[in-house]
Amino acid sequence: MIFICILSLLALIFIFIAIILLLRINKETLSPILKYCLLITFSIINFVWLSNFLEWCDITDALDPIEDDIEILIPLGFFIFLVIYVREHSQNLIKEKKDEYKDAYKKVEFYKDIFTHDINNILQNIKSATELMRIYKEQKENKDDLIKDIEELMEIIEEQINRGARLVSNIRKLSELEREPFNIIKIEIFDYLNSSIDNLIKSFPTKSININLNSNLKSVKVYANELLYDVFENLLINSIKHNVNEIIDIEIFVSIVFKDGKDYVKVEFNDNGIGIRDDLKKYIFNRSELVTSSKKGLGIGLSLVKKIIEGYRGEIWVENRIKDDYTKGSKFIILLPKAE
Amino acid sequence: MENSELISFIILSGVFIFIFMNYGILKTIISFKTLLLSLVFLYTALIFTILEDYYYPDIFNLLEHFFNTLFSIGILIWIIKIRKGEES
Numbered sequence: 001m002i003f004i005c006i007l008s009l010l011a012l013i014f015i016f017i018a019i020i021l022l023l024r025i026n027k028e029t030l031s032p033i034l035k036y037c038l039l040i041t042f043s044i045i046n047f048v049w050l051s052n053f054l055e056w057c058d059i060t061d062a063l064d065p066i067e068d069d070i071e072i073l074i075p076l077g078f079f080i081f082l083v084i085y086v087r088e089h090s091q092n093l094i095k096e097k098k099d100e101y102k103d104a105y106k107k108v109e110f111y112k113d114i115f116t117h118d119i120n121n122i123l124q125n126i127k128s129a130t131e132l133m134r135i136y137k138e139q140k141e142n143k144d145d146l147i148k149d150i151e152e153l154m155e156i157i158e159e160q161i162n163r164g165a166r167l168v169s170n171i172r173k174l175s176e177l178e179r180e181p182f183n184i185i186k187i188e189i190f191d192y193l194n195s196s197i198d199n200l201i202k203s204f205p206t207k208s209i210n211i212n213l214n215s216n217l218k219s220v221k222v223y224a225n226e227l228l229y230d231v232f233e234n235l236l237i238n239s240i241k242h243n244v245n246e247i248i249d250i251e252i253f254v255s256i257v258f259k260d261g262k263d264y265v266k267v268e269f270n271d272n273g274i275g276i277r278d279d280l281k282k283y284i285f286n287r288s289e290l291v292t293s294s295k296k297g298l299g300i301g302l303s304l305v306k307k308i309i310e311g312y313r314g315e316i317w318v319e320n321r322i323k324d325d326y327t328k329g330s331k332f333i334i335l336l337p338k339a340e
Numbered sequence: 341m342e343n344s345e346l347i348s349f350i351i352l353s354g355v356f357i358f359i360f361m362n363y364g365i366l367k368t369i370i371s372f373k374t375l376l377l378s379l380v381f382l383y384t385a386l387i388f389t390i391l392e393d394y395y396y397p398d399i400f401n402l403l404e405h406f407f408n409t410l411f412s413i414g415i416l417i418w419i420i421k422i423r424k425g426e427e428s
Contacts, residue, residue, distance in 0.1 A: 003402065004401065004402060004405045007402075007405040007406055007408070007409045008405055008408075008409075010409050010412070011405070011408050011409040011411070011412040012412075014409070014412035014413055014415070014416045015412045015415060015416070017416055018412070018415050018416045018418075018419045021416075021419045021420065021423055022419050024423065025419075025422055025423060025426060026426065028426075029370070029422060029425070029426045030422065042415070045412075049408065068344045069344070071344045071345070071348055072344050072347045072348045072351060074348065074382075075348050075351040075352035075354075075355055075382075076351055078352075078355055078379060079351060079354060079355045079358065082355065082358055082359065082362070082366060083358070085365075085366065085369060086362050086365050086366065089365045089368060090365070
């Protein structure tokens with residue numbers, strides 16, 4: 001008898017402690033409805049066992065009739081708890097699936113937009129150039145003029161083919177980034193910057209490009225990977241593509257900044273291009289947002305850049321080169337986590 | 341045998357059928373195995389409660405209380421594990 005009394009008392013104490021601990025569990029771990037369901041169930045258990053304890057210890061059996069009535073609520077409480085949990089979990093699962101479906105739909109629209117707009121645009125430009133060639137061939141009598149005009153048109157065709165190739169390459173990289181996890185290593189930022197600048201100048205031999213790299217630092221490492229080359233290349237190409245000046249000026253500044261308790265390498269790209277309207281600034285890094293809007297026509301280069309920078313846990317944003325006058329050019333700023 | 345004991349036994353059997361049918365979802369409950377083990381102890385205690393009305397009342401009564409205590413320990417461990425998961 002004493003042994004049973006001790007067991008009952010221990011069981012009572014354990015459930016009582018469980019009730020106190022349960023009260024301190026926050027709603028992120030256990031939803032309020034689940035928490036109260038358990039609290040009621042545990043309280044009933046304690047009541048039933050208290051009644052048993054009092055009875056076995058010959059103190060009183062006054063609680064016995066109520067105990068018999070509410071005893072069935074113990075398994076019922078657990079049953080309700082499990083049913084609610086399954087229901088909540090299923091609802092969350094449905095919500096996740098809905099979000100996934102929305103994302104997938106957005107992506108499909110995004111790629112559809114690229115093919116219907118950008119690729120079509122490139123093909124249209126090539127078609128126009130070849131038509132012009134045919135017209136020049138029939139109309140121009142001076143051979144030198146004809147050769148000069150055809151060379152110009154060939155240049156346009158070549159530029160459009162390069163644009164198409166860049167677009168396809170960027171789409172491939174963007175879709176790979178969405179699929180695969182990011183591998184981050186320590187890399188020397190100046191190696192990538194210098195290599196991007198050299199390649200860029202070689203890619204645009206007919207343009208007068210003046211790129212200055214300014215920094216007090218001789219060497220600095222960041223947490224990134226080989227895709228950093230695509231980041232710099234896309235930003236530099238952007239500065240050249242959207243520039244109507246005879247001489248394209250690009251100033252690059254590299255410095256170290258301290259933000260939110262961490263060291264970052266700040267890279268600024270200042271250009272003298274046509275600039276970006278304020279209403280477009282928030283969209284340029286997310287081409288898919290533009291799919292349903294009227295602000296179409298931006299490449300996916302910057303979407304890729306943002307995706308890569310986010311993968312490095314860095315930041316990217318754009319400002320006017322001259323404050324309050326977007327027509328004087330843009331300033332793209334990147335923050336990359338500095339490696340020790 | 342009291343009616344409430346039989347009803348509790350039937351409902352708890354239903355709980356196990358429900359767990360079996362929805363195990364894929366329910367296993368996502370923090371430390372679900374501890375909760376499941378506790379429920380098994382409660383189920384065993386209920387079986388002994390029913391048996392004590394027919395055979396060896398003293399032994400089965402003792403076993404009933406012993407398994408009830410095991411159930412309460414299991415529940416306490418389960419709640420502690422949830423709290424620990426929250427803290428980490």
